[in-house]
Amino acid sequence: MLKALRHRRGLSLAGVARALIALAGELHQPPLPSVASVQRSVARWESPKSPTLPDERYQLLLAHLYARTPAGDLSLGAGSDFAEYLHALGLLGESERRTAELRGLVLRAATDAGGGLLALLSPTVQAGLTAALEDPSRTAEEAIAGLASVVADVNAEVGSLPMVRLQLLLAPAVETCRRLLAGPVPDPLVPKLRGVAVAAATPAGRLAFETRDDTASGALYEEATRTAERLAQPWRKANVHMSHALVTLYSTQGIDQAWRLVDHAVRAARSGESTLVRARAHALQAEIAARAGHGRQARAALGLAWYDIEADHAEDPAPFSFSSGHLRGFEGVCELYAGDPSAAHDRFARSAEMLSAPREQVQRAIVTTDQALARIRQELRAWRREDWVADLDDHLMDVLGS
Incomplete structure (x- = not known):
């Protein structure tokens, strides 16, 4: 695959070597050795009998090389040379974590330079979207698939890129969907x-909240809810309600509004096809109950979540939406608010251990923060009758737990 990529660019082994040496200078990397030396490395990576994996320095330089088309345009989406390059690294034995890291580094450089939506689309999809925006009746399935890949790509970078940059990347996709839905898109x-x-408006609502624009956040969630109601997929509506509930929980005093949204999510999830989304809805319902001091309700909801998690998920339409590792974290939250801090600490530790995939790192950070709060509460139990401990506990819960 690496050899095919090189040939597609019309590059010789020496040509790749010269390109990598030039990129090292542009990126302020340590100088590479001579062209002949780098050329030998390129040949070893492409060896038909025993190919070797490029080291991390060369991986990054190759990523920047294949992130741009021969014309110099940035192209990182599905079907691009860059996507094929990352796939080749995976076949050579590189980890998913490392390829995700490379993608994040290149995307960060792209947003530094003002790159946006087009960087995440292949040239073919770009042309298709341009034609569709001029005349929605010409919208093709490939253009919609390209938009879906952009949304997935932005979601994958949550935690690795600043929220403002993610918002800038996602906003054109949201607006494109609006414009196409307003036009005569082919019925099928x-x-x-x-x-x-x-899928675009829901994370956009969260990103608007993260950038302290509550008005825009609320409008985006309402838009996502209205659109989801027109789909014959209740699990999508449940996802919107759950995301909105979490934003509401952290942006307003009290939990009544969040509880109402979670109840809507549970009702939608119960009539949907995704048992994993249903498990997440029950888990969030348990957290809200525990925050309100209703331990029995929290335990009942956790039991329903475990029942759904242990079901067969082979045909689940949202296969990566929730896992037992996530659920362990919710168990910890319920223990933290309506149970034993020591038990909460252990649940969080187990959850953090299980959340190891690159896409789970944001959730893992949340879990370990909650674990630290459980440790603080656990260590202070010996002085729990002291007024100063009660004051500190209230402060911690206000700052970290709500």
Whole structure:
């Protein structure tokens, strides 16, 4: 694959070597050895009998080389040379974590230079979207799939890129969905386009909240909810309600509004096809109950979540939406608010251990923060009757726990 990529660019072994040496200078990396030396390395990576994996320095330089088209345009989306390069690294034995890291580094450099939506689309999809925006009746399935890949790509970078940059990357996709849905898109494609619109507006609502724009956040969640209601997939509507509930929980005093949204999520999830989304809805319902001091309700909801987690998920439409590792974290939260801090600490530790995939790192950070709060409460139990401990506990819960 690496050899095919090189040939596609019309590059010789020496040509790749010269390109990597030039990139090292542009990126302020340590100088590479001579062209002949780098050329030998390139040949070893492409060896038909025993190919070797490029080291981390060369991996990054190759990533920047294949992130741009021969014309110099940035292209990172599905079907791009960059995507094929990362796949080749995986076949050579590189970890998913490392390829995700490389992608994040290149995308960060792209946003530093002002790159946006087009960087995440292949040239073919770019042309298709341009034609669709001029005349929605010409919308093709490939263009909608390209939009879906952009949304997935932005979601994958949560935790690795600043929220403002993610918001800038996602906003054009949200607006494109709006414009296409307002036009005469071919009927068979409307459900798929609505699905992409929901998938785009939901994280956009969260990103607006993270950048302290509550008005825009609320409007985006309302838009996502309205669009989801027109889909015959209740689990998508449940996802919108759950995301909105979490934002509401952290942005307003009290939990009544968040509880109402979670109840809507549970009702939608119960009539949907995804048992994993249903498990997440029950887990969030348990957390809200525990925060309100209703331990029995929290335990009952956790029991339902475990029942769904242990079901067969082979045909689940949202296979990566929730896991037993996530659920262990919710168990910890319930123990923290309506149980034993020591037990909470152990649940969080187990959850953090299980959340090891690159896409789970944000959730792992949340879990370990909650674990630290459980440790603080656990260590202070010996002085729990002292007024100063009660004051500190209230402060910690206000700052970290709400």
